[in-house]
Amino acid sequence: AQTVTQSQPEMSVQEAETVTLSCTYDTSESDYYLFWYKQPPSRQMILVIRQEAYKQQNATENRFSVNFQKAAKSFSLKISDSQLGDAAMYFCAYRSAKKTSYDKVIFGPGTSLSVIP
């Protein structure tokens, strides 16, 4: 069974600085998707970024980028120029890309990010 691990329960970053959140996963599959979701105090779960395992190029979305290391099964999120609005819980998630597999997503335990003004 697939698992997702986030080893940093809490992190903090100074405003305007850069922070990296770690995520590792375990799977025997070769084709899958990885996601980072953000959950601010409002509780709304917001998709931040997505990575397809077959793509070697790391995904980027404005100030958010990932470092995808398939062999190491690592998927870290880098937030550049951190803003106060980035303060939230961040969840790493995995989904199989098998056509015969259902759409179940495996979520990690989350990392709580604080942004210091």
Place this chain on the structure above:
Amino acid sequence: DAGVIQSPRHEVTEMGQEVTLRCKPISGHDYLFWYRQTMMRGLELLIYFNNNVPIDDSGMPEDRFSAKMPNASFSTLKIQPSEPRDSAVYFCASSSRVIEQYFGPGTRLTVT
């Protein structure tokens, strides 16, 4: 599109009462998921549907929990009778063959 809609946003009830949570998925999405989030257990998948049919309910904690999806635009999660340990935030999410799941705003349930 309005996104995934959940109601109510907050629910406070007494132990033993029936609780019904509602969800309207994004139009055109054929998967619907119910999650529960607590500090102790994190985000747990309770049940999910594909084309209105329950596919996997192995996450439903016990028989007090039930979920239905009578049509493509509506689903309910019912707890009867409710207990204090059911207090949590309940999320509904939907997706299509497009990859991402889109979450609703959640329902914060408090059982006293």
